[in-house]
Amino acid sequence: MTDNTFGTLFSFTSFGESHGPAIGCVVDGVPPRLPLSAADIQPYLDRRKPGQNRFVTQRREADEVEILSGTYEGHTTGTPIGLLIRNTDQRSKDYGEIANQFRPGHADYTYQEKYGIRDHRGGGRSSARETAMRVAAGAIADITLKHILGEAFCIRASVIQIGPHAIDPSRFCVDEIDNNPFFCGDAIAAQEWEAYLDDVRKSGSSAGAILEVVATGIPAGLGQPIYGKLDAEIASAMMGINAAKGVEIGSGFGLSSLPGTDAAMRCGLELMVLNSPQTTLAVF
Amino acid sequence: MTDNTFGTLFSFTSFGESHGPAIGCVVDGVPPRLPLSAADIQPYLDRRKPGQNRFVTQRREADEVEILSGTYEGHTTGTPIGLLIRNTDQRSKDYGEIANQFRPGHADYTYQEKYGIRDHRGGGRSSARETAMRVAAGAIADITLKHILGEAFCIRASVIQIGPHAIDPSRFCVDEIDNNPFFCGDAIAAQEWEAYLDDVRKSGSSAGAILEVVATGIPAGLGQPIYGKLDAEIASAMMGINAAKGVEIGSGFGLSSLPGTDAAMRCGLELMVLNSPQTTLAVF
Amino acid sequence: MTDNTFGTLFSFTSFGESHGPAIGCVVDGVPPRLPLSAADIQPYLDRRKPGQNRFVTQRREADEVEILSGTYEGHTTGTPIGLLIRNTDQRSKDYGEIANQFRPGHADYTYQEKYGIRDHRGGGRSSARETAMRVAAGAIADITLKHILGEAFCIRASVIQIGPHAIDPSRFCVDEIDNNPFFCGDAIAAQEWEAYLDDVRKSGSSAGAILEVVATGIPAGLGQPIYGKLDAEIASAMMGINAAKGVEIGSGFGLSSLPGTDAAMRCGLELMVLNSPQTTLAVF
């Protein structure tokens, strides 16, 4: 089934396992005559690149993206854009012991039950490595939207909680996000997280996190009604990411504790927000 | 676009406005030779029926469903099942003043911006009335799954919080759910909610709620990987419901506060849960 | 599966059996603010209506279409349009003997093999009665295209061969099409067919036909490339009609007998034709 495809008018189809020869995707529906080269996509992948500090996976990958089709003389042509990243640091020996056991909280067991076979190396297809192609396709989406919506359009994400430690929203500063290894807008929280995560690592454990995504400059009426509504599409996209277990739009679950009049007003603002100036979304 | 269609192998396509002549849907992909008549679907609609107590919309609708196709001599034939409910209590005069204003927290503004026209009566297409067809199609899905999975399969929902008042999980009892107007498994909480909601109504406001859905007897490996994974499909379906603003699977956002080892173990259990004995999902 | 749905941006989903209570469809993707009422769709259905002369099925159906949703004060709103036609002349007794036999050249056997059950009355779902909903949805498509493309747009069909008797293209006149019971543009051929078909009926047999569809005023570049190209979509739509067994675009099979230079030139003209002034398509 076409479950490795996401989207309708703008869509992408991805393939690739953690330790196979390569990962890649086909991005369809990109408007023609857009300036686009691999150098435009690479910075998005570089921000995601593993092994950049001691807090993330130590796998070393250059993650150099190659454009295989869909552009001509530095511009998109409207035809599907094939993207390819060769896997280089496959280190599959490191995963040898996993062949015979199922890791709790991972998809190993499910894949084995579903298919009766699995590429266990690094999680195979269920590896977070798959998200590299979401980033590559997302880069083209971002470039396309900037082209269509102009400078008003901006989408940014940051981590707002690691383990039990949330940021203090009053200290949040967009410019801070790229100044620490956590993509955190609160410099003080980032320092706390550093100490916290060092402890967690020493204890042989790890930690969860909550992210916030904010988009501005979105036109009202974006998305389709009912089953294809923007909230639903966002929820589907977020929950498809490995280990994501919750999605909120705007005030989310918090709305349930508010009187309806306040909630309606806040939700009304967030709805205008969702449809017009700014969309906020938290995802675990 | 086909955004009024949900699902792939089992799908349904709905139509209808709050105050139009009728609402209906086409359910496709139902297996043949299943016993099915309108009387099998009606009880699901009766539980949802508006106007049954003072805590819900006072609209009076019989919501009698008619099967227009897809069955022969009381059994499904594998062809699409057309369902129809005539609107009877349309009371569109009651909504006259809404023609000229946008209600906060509703889709009125968005529809007007998107289409340049809207059927304002009761929210038109964006009315919660649309969910009646989700219930009708869901009834057929439930009947189909019971037929395929047998007695082990069960899916149940209950309300676990209204306003700031959550249930006490230690008092939860499945048999209690149908004993109060709130579908609440905690009898004491249901009483508190009754008092709370009377106050809220008197103050001219309303309240939010959190629901929990639990499915048991689900085979491992259900759903597709990556963009079509079960979590993502559930999140999309839930967030497409009017006013839903958050979805959690299993422990959801709470997982972020746990040490990774605990979270992995719990998530592992919930994953087995998600794929095998029981799925829990909270939705605002 | 969603195989009772056709189309992507403009789509329709149909349901209904020949002798069930009703047939209907949901048309999605219709632009908002288009004038539309049942009276606009009815003339298309009236041209198709059975029982109008001795050369077609003698079933008597008023085929009165009802719009159930998607319009407000005589205009489309962008929401899905539900259409319903009640079956009145069901005469299922006439088909009693078919329950126990498979008609050659019909889908009876296939349905029975596929589903293990079938509504045999009049072919059930595989009846040509299903095409009434194609006509209703097609009416809305035609109205929509006329609105978008203006007066230059025209699509017309006529019968160009019945049995072994083809029209003489030099005698073809558009105005003649509605002057005979065969939708034939050649008055002399229509007379021949009348005599031929009377003979055929007396011998207890029937006859095949070839239709030609011509569209003018189509913008260049319509349709998607590769698997979604206009030729492919047209072929799929035509071949989905009961008993259709062949589709040609432009000169079709005849091109194979031409020298490549002539064929390329003709095909080039027809391609421009396909994409710009006029599209011709023959379907058996």
Add this chain to the structure above:
Amino acid sequence: MTDNTFGTLFSFTSFGESHGPAIGCVVDGVPPRLPLSAADIQPYLDRRKPGQNRFVTQRREADEVEILSGTYEGHTTGTPIGLLIRNTDQRSKDYGEIANQFRPGHADYTYQEKYGIRDHRGGGRSSARETAMRVAAGAIADITLKHILGEAFCIRASVIQIGPHAIDPSRFCVDEIDNNPFFCGDAIAAQEWEAYLDDVRKSGSSAGAILEVVATGIPAGLGQPIYGKLDAEIASAMMGINAAKGVEIGSGFGLSSLPGTDAAMRCGLELMVLNSPQTTLAVF
């Protein structure tokens, strides 16, 4: 839009231009635990390979396919299979003059009108080179079907007419198909074609052809009803091939000249044929 994707349960998404760095595709829905390596796909591509005799395009391509994902230790895993073929003989200088002119009977003009830009080299995306990925995906489909349906399943194609010269069906022999450069089952016709095509080439022209595809061992009830019926899917797939302008199922257009009783009987046989022992399809 996802118009570079074909199929639902078994689907493939292709990318690549005639003279870009590479062509490729993603095949989704392949069952797990199927033996599969590049060596299994290569023979299909070798039969299609350009430059093998003087009657086809003189482009030289090794067309070596690489499997990038979806297999583990020589077996499919149920995850999407990424396939890649590097273009080697791109010779884009040869096409320099085409940048400034539109070739009759080609898609150049349409692409330019639709996208306002095109990769003119060798037709870019509209090149017949795209069919290499159909062959690669088709190879996996063929291997999958052989695995599922067993030895009874066979699908074969041959050329039955070139220019005005058709084969004599009484001389047709399956074993002959691979003995001549035309995939022709009639050895005498193949000789005639050789002489005919030498003349055509000398005159600077080319020729059209008609192919016949026959499948045996197909189970009854394959395909979906109505808009997704097997005839419609086949017609769509065939008409999506470059330069294909006609499709017939079984006796096709010829049926229109037969009395209905004969046609129904033949069509009944062909329908059983279509659904059970053997499917025949001619495509120009």
